Amino acid sequence: MREQELSELNPIILKIGGSVITDKSGELAVRMQDINRLAEEIRDANVKNLVIVHGGGSFGHPIAQKYGISSGFKQENQRIGFAETHHVMTVLNGLFMDALIWREVPAVSITPSSCIMTKHGRIQCFEETPLRALLKMGFLPVTFGDAVLDLELGFTILSGDQLVSHIATRLNAKHIIIGVDVDGLYDADPKVKKTAKRFKHLTLEELKKLKGSFGKTTACDVTGGMFGKIAELIPAIEKGIPVKIVNASKPNYIYKTLKGERVEGTLIEKE
Amino acid sequence: MREQELSELNPIILKIGGSVITDKSGELAVRMQDINRLAEEIRDANVKNLVIVHGGGSFGHPIAQKYGISSGFKQENQRIGFAETHHVMTVLNGLFMDALIWREVPAVSITPSSCIMTKHGRIQCFEETPLRALLKMGFLPVTFGDAVLDLELGFTILSGDQLVSHIATRLNAKHIIIGVDVDGLYDADPKVKKTAKRFKHLTLEELKKLKGSFGKTTACDVTGGMFGKIAELIPAIEKGIPVKIVNASKPNYIYKTLKGERVEGTLIEKE
DSSP states (O other): OOHHHHHTOOOEEEEEOHHHHBOTTSSSOBOHHHHHHHHHHHHHHOOSSEEEEEOOHHHHHHHHHHHTGGGOOOSTTHHHHHHHHHHHHHHHHHHHHHHHHHTTOOEEEOOHHHHEEEETTEEEEEOOHHHHHHHHTTOEEEEEOEEEEETTTEEEEEOHHHHHHHHHHHTTOSEEEEEESSSSOBSSOTTTOTTOOBOSEEEHHHHHHHHHHHTTOSTTOTTTTHHHHHHTTHHHHHTTOOEEEEETTSTTHHHHHHTTOOOSSEEEEOO | OOHHHHHTOOOEEEEEOHHHHBOTTSSSOBOHHHHHHHHHHHHHHOOSSEEEEEOOHHHHHHHHHHHTGGGOOOSTTHHHHHHHHHHHHHHHHHHHHHHHHHTTOOEEEOOHHHHEEEETTEEEEEOOHHHHHHHHTTOEEEEEOEEEEETTTEEEEEOHHHHHHHHHHHTTOSEEEEEESSSSOBSSOTTTOTTOOBOSEEEHHHHHHHHHHHTTOGGGOTTTTHHHHHHTTHHHHHTTOOEEEEETTSTTHHHHHHTTOOOSSEEEEOO
16 A cells, blocks of 8 residues: 555544443443443444544453553563453453444454554554555454553553554544543543643643643642543644544543534644 | 574464354354363463464354355445454454463464455465564464455455464474364265265375365365365475364363374374
8 A cells, every 4th residue: 555545544543441431440340331322423423434442441451450561571470461451351342342343333353462562662563554454445443452562571551542642643643532531631630629620722832831740750640640641642743633532421422523513622732 | 583583483283173162053153161171171281382273163154154255345235244254253262262361371362354464365464473472472372264354355254274374384383283073084074974084194295186186166075174174284284294183072182182192183294
């Protein structure tokens, strides 16, 4: 495929956060009603050139954390932990795929660990040909945060957010939609602090300034982890790809956003 | 990774036929008892450098056939058929992975459609780095026949047998074990013809002669389809990789074969 053909795809990248489709307070606790509702919204919006990336929530995270997968291979017993983490992610992905295909959406999963290797946690090689070919053929590719092999660490965790940024940049995405379980990016964790203020619009410059004050350590992220995920998208925003953060737990917000209708949320643009 | 390092892997490639782990007379009919038994045999044999490839049986085949996936993209309604075929194969694979991981086998699935594209049905590009890295890290990679994208046909079916031959050849396998639901390769279908005679040993030359008489058309394959699958392995046999065909439906046959013990079956060698 020639570069020109590829850039013509301009897909929309839709991220569905793990907290939307799973109950993070449990373990392997799926929110099947939300998966089914989202599958309907995605079917009804009927967007051409869409790529979906979903997170791990209560599937991937607890097991990855238990075995310390993200910091790499250090001891024998992590091997089964890596296998388990990958396996439960394919199970969660399977539930999403089932909901989509059952509704006649021609969705095809892309398994990160089968085609991506990282180096110190960053995507080093990604065999994208099948992803691009799926889009060109009119399929809906669905991928997800996964346990992957790492050239330096042995293995690690590849977040859905890094995947979103990478795919958006490589495929010259039209825009990125980040579906979360709150109404956007706030100056504090809206689940904890009732007076937290939502940013309605941010420029890249404003985002970078916030990074200086919010993003010093992940542990102290006052936004409840949201800011760290959004900071991952900076390379895509720098390329001119706008990011819309919307509440995917609220019915029809994803549908409306896919259709180009405005819903409350946070819009981040280069300028 | 350098070529020398790679050739040192010399993995055993174990194919588990779809008729062993599913009931081909049904649809989506899994033989869970056999999957669990095989997972135990594989765990107990504890072979280093093993790659498993499994077939589709009553998962992949009926849907692929219904939509004519193997002959490529011809009409719109095949798109959902391709998505379904791939999805049910990941479901069958998930059941196998579950049985292995539950028994503490560090098995990691490799999804063909995420890393392989074919051309006129033959593997054209296969991003093997993750598979090789998994082996080097001490994991058990498990892959399977799948619906894949094809550079000429749009999409097609990649058989587990082609995968076995390709992986064995590329990774310089020690030997190939083909687990089926009969005792080996016969001169007729042993399920139909009681007097069918089993080949105990075949050389490449003898196999090729048989191909002349058996393999003229798939529809007329007197061996009940077995010969066509074995003929797919000729490139690997030509490279000097022996093939053992054994009955994986009989308890301990796979265990014993993995351990290097002799069981009744068919052995095919270059000379």
